[in-house]
Amino acid sequence: MSLRPPSLPKPVLRAAALARRDALSAAERSAAAQAVAARPFPIDFAPGTVIAGYAPVRSEFDPRPLLRALTECGARAALPVIVGRDQPLVFRAWDTTAPLARGPLGIPEPGPDQPELVPDIVLVPLAAFDRLGHRIGYGGGYYDRSLAQLRAGGDRLAIGIAFAVQEIPAIPALAHDVPLDLVLTETETIDLRRV
DSSP states (O other): OOOSOOOOOHHHHHHHHHHHHHTSOHHHHHHHHHHHHHSOOSSOOOTTOEEEOOOOOTTOOOOHHHHHHHHHTTOEEEEEEOOSTTSOOEEEEOOTTSOOEEOTTSOEEOOTTSOBOOOSEEEEOOSEEOTTSOEEOOSSOHHHHHHHHHHHTSOOEEEEEOOGGGBOSOOOOOTTOOOOSEEEOSSOEEEOTTO
16 A cells, blocks of 8 residues: 555646746745755765766756865766767766856757766756655656666766755656655755665
């Protein structure tokens, strides 16, 4: 018998969570990004650890202040690059002050002159999350494919980055969905590895 409440379809949950995210002001989004960057990072890492973030689009949570803080502690930053439909992402090195080029979907990314890196920790954008480690992305499956490929090669942590308003009680998980290990919001660090 399942103790999880019944859930609405993912497109409905995604739309509602994105509407709540979009309703946040620019000042609230900026303050949230600064709050996460100012908190101690929940994972100890050695100098040279590759931490992949992403360039935010629309009203996404901006992980760049956190990435900058992590590079000051010795991490190497990387950002994702879309190489093709239904393909895993490639991650390229990013100097956190360097300009980015527009990729095929209009998402800022490092240019082809930057070396590819294999991230140890991936900061994952999302539309919604629950406390069992499930997430709703944007429907392309890029992060699920990428995380599955990375984890096949060794231990890799997936850390969702979101506003607290993006949390929902339950997300219907599919077999190909790759769970998150933690979620960072402006109000808390949620460790999902103990769920």
